[in-house]
Amino acid sequence: MDLRLDASAFDYSFVVLYLVLVLIIGVVTRRKVNTSEDFFLSGRSLPAWICALAFLSANIGAVELIGMAASGSQYGLPTVHYYWIGAVPAMVFLGLIMMPFYYGSRVRSVPEYLRLRFDRPTHLYQSVIFSVATILVAGINLFALALLINVLIGVPLWASIIIAAGVVLVYTVMGGLTATMYNEVLQFLLIVAVLTPLTIAGLARVGGPAGLVNALNETQVLGPNGLDVWGGTGLGNTTNPYGNWIALLLGMGFVNSFGYWTTNFTEVQRALSAKDMRSARLTPILAAIPKMFLPLIIIVPGLIAAVLIPQLHTGEITHNEAFPALMGEVLPHGLLGMALAGLIAAFMAGMAANVSSFNTVVTYDIWETYVRPGRKDTYYIKIGRRLTIIGVLIAIGAAFIAAEFSNIQDYTQMLQSIFNAPLFATFIMGMFWARMSPQAGLWGLVAGAAGAGFIQLGYANGLLAFNSSQAASFTASGVAFIADFIVSVLVTKFTRPKPIEELDGLVWGRVKMDIKGARPAPKLHEARVAEARERALTGEKLHWWEEPVPLGIAVLAVCTVLNVVL
16 A cells, blocks of 8 residues: 655645754754753753643654554554553652652652662663663654655655654754753644644544444454453453453553653653742643543544554554554645644654653763763763764664564563563662662662563563563563562562661652752652742742642542543
8 A cells, every 4th residue: 555645845844844943942942051950951940831741742752643543543442541541640640759759859860869769780770771771762753753754755764764863863962951842842732733633534534433433343343342441351351452450450550651651761851850849740740631632633543544544454554554544544735744744743752852861861870970970061061962963873773673563552562561660660669668778779670671571572482372462561561560579578688778867858758858959858748838838938829720739639530530431
């Protein structure tokens, strides 16, 4: 099937206009980069709404659009589990529970917390692991963008990869995280603006929501559970592609989800850029609100493609191509160009987010800590810019690894089970169990990654059977978490914990913190008291939806209703 778009010069003008805009943002924000904190953390000066949109946009990359639409066209409505089970609860948890630790301690990255809580070996191990993982994910976004350009426009894949990487490189090197985040806000707004008419046009072609449901029920291309979110998740007769309810809740809903959203520095970095504690805590909670409803413009198009693009089920095209195929099928000129610009925006946002977090971790957590400590601030800005170039070059190679997978969402979940699941176990134990020793931090991470790798290798070689590769990944995540937990407990039993006074501000219940002149890291209730005192002095009054706790509870309530209804 030839997916090349019948695009006009008018369509391509939207793409050119968008590329010019992102480069202008890079040039303008370069003037605001005076210190390393400006380059890597936007000077910790941004309001909550900017941080929230950037937080969400950093996640809406290739995996979100191409991957979720691919899963929607292949597995159906159960794909919404990635949002209502696999995202929103963890985002609220990050804002309410973990941001007081991150923002209050003034750490500059997630691995830096591990150095303070455990020791340097644990810190170095996780810094290297994160750097590898984030570049592999950058490669996924880069491959998807190149595939889009190749399939829809006809530019060779290798040339598409280089062009896309070049644009991201220019504005990230110039403006650092500030340029990246302002571009992410622009990209999010553009994505919503173009995916909404795509969904509406697609529904019109299939006779509206009722026509879509009837067509899917008649053809059964998605199987018996394609329109039933929780169907087939029983323990005795599991036919749901995402596994039984235990695998869903433990693997996706707890380990994978919390491991990604609460410890992935690509996301946490956006909240760390907020201007104050309340804004930092609100960042993921505000982002969770649109996140709940994104399936309407991301997964629903996948369902529509399952009806309108029969080649998806004959093997003529892969599920990764469901989204671009639907664009060419239903969009007229003008909207076609806007949609193309929107997809390019999404993939560039995802890749830029990964590259900016890569240069921050390598600069702060590896180069400054272990290679060249004590240099001037301008030196580390130069290193960060050079690492941005290196990161993009490595991502080009990683893009060809991603090309080997027919569904990039499967590949992403495999990576998360190995890299993120063990990290979450170590974080949650380290934050709430002061007795956990430094050695346990390192060996728990290693054991968790090994456990997930064992499951993935067993599935890949036919030794273990699962309904799908994603079900295998959820199981691997659960195994990784349990292995990390058990090994951490055993190692702690035979090793010495850190003195309790060294854990101030790093574990639950310890208040004091003094890192590089940072202000104290309060416990949750003390953070609220401090914020209330500050508002009393300034006369500022807040509505309930401007407070992290009541807003977080409201978001969880709405998410619960969505799960019950469907």
